[in-house]
Amino acid sequence: MAIDLTRNTVSRRTLLSAAATTAATAALAGCNTSSPATPPIAKPVIPPPPETLGSAVTMYAAVEDGGHKVPGVPVEKIDKRFLRQIVADPTGEAPGTVVIDTGSHFLYVVQRFGRAMRYGVGLGRAGFEWSGTGVIEWKQHWPRWHPPAEMIQRQPNLEKYRTDYDPKTKEWKGGMAPGISNPLGARALYIYQNGKDTLYRVHGSPEWWTIGKSVSSGCVRMINQDVMDLYDRVPEKSPIIVTSGLRTT
Numbered sequence: 001m002a003i004d005l006t007r008n009t010v011s012r013r014t015l016l017s018a019a020a021t022t023a024a025t026a027a028l029a030g031c032n033t034s035s036p037a038t039p040p041i042a043k044p045v046i047p048p049p050p051e052t053l054g055s056a057v058t059m060y061a062a063v064e065d066g067g068h069k070v071p072g073v074p075v076e077k078i079d080k081r082f083l084r085q086i087v088a089d090p091t092g093e094a095p096g097t098v099v100i101d102t103g104s105h106f107l108y109v110v111q112r113f114g115r116a117m118r119y120g121v122g123l124g125r126a127g128f129e130w131s132g133t134g135v136i137e138w139k140q141h142w143p144r145w146h147p148p149a150e151m152i153q154r155q156p157n158l159e160k161y162r163t164d165y166d167p168k169t170k171e172w173k174g175g176m177a178p179g180i181s182n183p184l185g186a187r188a189l190y191i192y193q194n195g196k197d198t199l200y201r202v203h204g205s206p207e208w209w210t211i212g213k214s215v216s217s218g219c220v221r222m223i224n225q226d227v228m229d230l231y232d233r234v235p236e237k238s239p240i241i242v243t244s245g246l247r248t249t
Contacts, residue, residue: 047113056083060225066142068180070224073208082106082120082212084226089116090246097239098136100202100220101246105212107202107220109233119230121202122210122221130191130200131242137192138236142178143203180206186224187231191240200242203227 053059060073060083075083082105089110091099099108099116102123109117146163147155163174176182185204192198201219204227211223222230 050086050115053084053086056080059084059229060223063225063228065186065228066178068142068178068186070180070186070228071206073223073225078120078208079212084117084119084229086111087116087118089114091116091241093241094239096234097241098202098234099246100240100242101244102131102242103244103246105214106246107222107230109230117233119222119226120211122205122207122212123214124219124221130198131244132193133239133241134191134193134198134200136189136202136234136236136238136240137197138190139231139234140188140190141231142186143182143184143188144178145176145182145184146172146174147176180224185221185227187227189231189234191242202230 056075060075062072063070087108089108091097091108091110093099093110095110095112097110099110100106100121101108105121105123107119107121111117145161147158147161149162152158152162161174161176163172165171166173183203183205184201185206188201188203190197191200191202199219203219203221204224205221206224207221208223210221
């Protein structure tokens with residue numbers, strides 16, 4: 001039987017041509033795929049609306065916390081500058097940083113988008129003894145008060161609150177029990193620098209009338225309602241800066 005070589009040759013050529021065309025198309029498609037894609041257009045970050053704090057009367061109203069009744073604060077008797085408020089950040093620090101300006105009696109918590117939460121603070125001699133950069137090593141909810149020996153020496157009536165260290169339990173015994181009359185108030189933040197306790201504290205106080213002023217003793221005191229708000233905003237290990245040279249606007 002005769003074989004049609006011409007027909008077979010044509011069919012083979014047709015298949016080879018089709019295969020070559022397919023390969024070229026695939027190669028071309030591969031080049032197109034590897035070409036750099038057009039970068040997406042970055043959308044501008046729109047800052048959220050400022051946090052709403054409510055009225056001063058509401059912020060400083062009486063509240064029950066941790067089994068303690070915190071009395072309301074007569075806000076009309078406090079300079080409005082020292083009431084909690086959101087302001088333009090004057091510090092230039094990173095969000096989350098706590099900045100205390102002892103010169104103006106303000107404490108700032110830096111927020112995003114150029115904002116800061118500002119609180120008024122009261123200061124004592126101890127409030128001016130330390131400045132620099134540290135961390136909030138730990139925080140305490142309704143802390144015990146351990147008056148230093150020098151204070152007990154000046155005020156013998158505080159002897160009943162003297163603190164002794166128990167090496168067996170590695171705990172401090174004594175001090176004043178937590179409560180609304182406790183000088184440390186509802187919260188305390190303990191400041192460390194290079195792993196060491198600076199003995200510098202930010203704490204609450206029942207003495208709201210000392211806010212914005214410098215009195216005889218203490219570190220940095222806040223209205224109890226303010227230190228409770230600060231406690232919830234600032235986690236442990238947050239950076240803190242204490243300075244007297246901050247220029248506020």
